[in-house]
Amino acid sequence: MPRPAKFLKLFLLCALAVLPACAMPRPHLRGNPREQIMELERQWRQAQLTGDVQGMEKLLSDNFIGITVAGKVVTKVQQLDRMRQRQLVITRFEASDMKVKVIGGGKVAVVNALAQVEGQSDARKVDGSFRYTRIYQRLPSGTWKITNFEATRVSKNDVPGDLPKP
Numbered sequence: 001m002p003r004p005a006k007f008l009k010l011f012l013l014c015a016l017a018v019l020p021a022c023a024m025p026r027p028h029l030r031g032n033p034r035e036q037i038m039e040l041e042r043q044w045r046q047a048q049l050t051g052d053v054q055g056m057e058k059l060l061s062d063n064f065i066g067i068t069v070a071g072k073v074v075t076k077v078q079q080l081d082r083m084r085q086r087q088l089v090i091t092r093f094e095a096s097d098m099k100v101k102v103i104g105g106g107k108v109a110v111v112n113a114l115a116q117v118e119g120q121s122d123a124r125k126v127d128g129s130f131r132y133t134r135i136y137q138r139l140p141s142g143t144w145k146i147t148n149f150e151a152t153r154v155s156k157n158d159v160p161g162d163l164p165k166p
Contacts, residue, residue, distance in 0.1 A: 033102045037109045037136055040144055041095070044134075048090045053083050061137060061145035069126055069151045082122075090126075092118035109136040109144065114154070129154045 031039070040059065047055035057080055064076040074082065082088040098113040111134045118127045135148040 033106050033109060033138075034100050036144060037100050037102070037111060038098075040136065040146075041098070041111060041113075041134070044146070045093050045095070049093060051083055051086070051089065053080055056080060056083060059146050061147045064146060065148055067150040069121060069130060069153060070124070072122070087123075088119070088121050090117060090119035092116065107138045109138075110134075111136070115151075129156065 030036075043055065044059055046052065047059065057076075060076045060079065062076060064079065066074045066079055068074060068088075079088075094116045095113045096115075098111065101110045102108070103110065111132075113132055115130050115132055116128075117130055120126060130151045131154050132149065132151040134146055136144045137147045138144050
């Protein structure tokens with residue numbers, strides 16, 4: 001076999017080996033980063049209300065840290081276990097006064113909102129108004145993942161709109 005034919009065979013073999021990785025679809029959201037985060041907030045709400053552990057697993061980063069309404073710190077594994085074991089059950093979640101800030105050259109998004117929540121967390125009734133902060137990180141693949149979450153109960157005197165508009 002002449003030398004150019006060997007090179008062509010080797011080139012084609014390498015191209016075929018790499019082709020499946022290039023052809024794999026990437027999870028991609030449409031719109032600008034703010035619209036993408038709003039869609040992920042919708043997906044998070046749906047996963048929370050339906051107890052969709054697999055959906056939630058896709059949203060949370062592997063290094064996720066959350067702070068529950070009771071002040072308990074949880075990892076991704078612990079958060080998913082809480083959902084699986086029905087230690088966290090949300091039956092109503094209505095968000096308002098939502099603000100999304102995209103920072104760090106579009107690599108980080110911070111969501112602040114007011115939520116009316118009903119449900120149960122660690123055998124305690126959870127009903128009321130909560131302010132929450134959720135932080136998303138954009139991975140090199142373009143996928144957004146939730147890295148941090150914290151919720152704080154607010155009194156009726158602080159509802160709604162006690163934060164300045166951006």
